[in-house]
Amino acid sequence: MERMENSEQERQSRREWHLIEKVVMTxxxxxxxxxxxxxxxxxxxxxxxxxxxxxxxxxxxxxxxKQVSTGGHTAVVQLKGAIADGSDASYAQLRRPxxxxxxxxxxxxxxxxxxxxxxxxxxxxxxxxxxxELRAEYPDxxxxxxxxxxxxxxxxxxxxxxxxxxxxxxxxxxxxxxVSGGFGFHEAMERLGxxxxxxxxxxxxxxxxxxxxxxxxxxxxxxxxxxxxxxQFIDAVVSGRGDRLVDDERIFNGYMWSGAQSQSLGLVDGLxxxxxxxEQIEAPExxxxxxxxxxxxxxxxxxxxxxxxxxxxRVMSMDGxxxxxx
Numbered sequence: 447m448e449r450m451e452n453s454e455q456e457r458q459s460r461r462e463w464h465l466i467e468k469v470v471m472t473x474x475x476x477x478x479x480x481x482x483x484x485x486x487x488x489x490x491x492x493x494x495x496x497x498x499x500x501x502x503x504x505x506x507x508x509x510x511x512k513q514v515s516t517g518g519h520t521a522v523v524q525l526k527g528a529i530a531d532g533s534d535a536s537y538a539q540l541r542r543p544x545x546x547x548x549x550x551x552x553x554x555x556x557x558x559x560x561x562x563x564x565x566x567x568x569x570x571x572x573x574x575x576x577x578x579e580l581r582a583e584y585p586d587x588x589x590x591x592x593x594x595x596x597x598x599x600x601x602x603x604x605x606x607x608x609x610x611x612x613x614x615x616x617x618x619x620x621x622x623x624x625v626s627g628g629f630g631f632h633e634a635m636e637r638l639g640x641x642x643x644x645x646x647x648x649x650x651x652x653x654x655x656x657x658x659x660x661x662x663x664x665x666x667x668x669x670x671x672x673x674x675x676x677x678q679f680i681d682a683v684v685s686g687r688g689d690r691l692v693d694d695e696r697i698f699n700g701y702m703w704s705g706a707q708s709q710s711l712g713l714v715d716g717l718x719x720x721x722x723x724x725e726q727i728e729a730p731e732x733x734x735x736x737x738x739x740x741x742x743x744x745x746x747x748x749x750x751x752x753x754x755x756x757x758x759x760r761v762m763s764m765d766g767x768x769x770x771x772x
Contacts, residue, residue, distance in 0.1 A: 519731040520724040521547035521556045529565030529573070529600045534737055537572035543735035544576060548584045554729040558591045558608060559720050564599025564621065567675050574682055577607035588727075592720050593617045598702055602713070603679055606686030612718040613705035619713055622683060623700030624676045626668070632659050687712060 523543045529535045547556045558577070564570070581589055591597070591605035593613035598621035605611050613619055635642060635657060642657045654664055680698050684691065691697060691712040708714045724730050 516552045516731055516733055518552050518554050518729055519550075519733040520720075520727070520729040521550060521553045522559055522720060522732050522734045523547050523556065524559045524561070524734070524736070525573075525601060525604060526559075526561045529562055529569045529604075531566060531569055533565075535562055535565070535601075536569050537576065539737035540573055541576060543737055544580060547735045548580050548587055550733070553587055553733075555724075555727050556587060556589045557720055557723065558589065558605065559594065560591055560597040560601050560605055561594040562598075562601035563596055564601045564603070567600060567603075567624065567679070570600030570603040571678070571682075573604045574607045577604065581607070581609070590723060590727075592718065592723055593619055593705065593714070594719075599623075603682055606683045608686070610715040611713070612716050612723055613708060613714045614719060615704065615706045615717050617705035617708075619703050619705055619708040620697070621700055621702045622679055622698045624672045624679065625700075626672060628654065628656050630660065631657050690715070 523540065525535050525540065527533055527535045531538075533539070544556075544558075547553060577589065588610075589608045591608035591611045593601075593605065593611065594617065596618040597605055597611075597613065598618055602620060602622065632642065642655075644652050644655060644658060646652045650664065650667075652658060654660070654668060676698075683698075692710070694711060697711055697713065703711060703713065705714060705717055709717060718726065720732065721730075724732055
């Protein structure tokens, strides 16, 4: 009896050790798998970081300005999007490609491809002046502006500096004017019992405050500012277009026109695309000169972060104090 009990205890002990051994082995296998997956994930992480760093440093490397011989081409520089400081359609971004386009020894003509609703009057004026400067520096190279979807407001301001302007029949052209807007909340605040407390040093430092009643003298002064900028816009267009403009006061009142209507008004010289114009001037090969890209910004745009930037830019464009060509 005692031997049977001992034998049963031994079997039980062996079963327990076997179970413990099995648990230990299973845990060991799990640890091995965990380590293997850890190595895989770490490797993928390092590979991902390596790719990011590769693109960053590749784009950060100074690009060679060595000019490739083409035997004759039309140089194309694109003005796309809202004209604003810090955007791709800014003086800082367009200065280098415009200069490179004119300076290339095989450039037969330069085309400024415009697809912009306009924007900052300051940036528009700076680009306009740059175009005039380059035309004077390279008098034998004609500059054409070709409007795509839209060339309005500040974008048309810039286009007016070209020797000739072309558009498609359904392009939107013109909008020669200046706009500044905002909201007035003071009556709503009174109904809600909200008191506006504004402290300034300087009689007009709270100029056109959205939460205070309008003052006639402030509005009158702001209208003189708008009129002055508008006149600068008009002078630039008249200087660029000359007697090609028809005698029609509506041209300068902020209206936008189709490409076909613009041709009848003298705002454009004809209907053409970049490619058809290049064929027409017998320089069909196109060579694009792109604005420089900040490497980190380019990388973020490639990953879709520019969507958020676009939303932020749209919100900022609603600032009532901003002055925009229209």
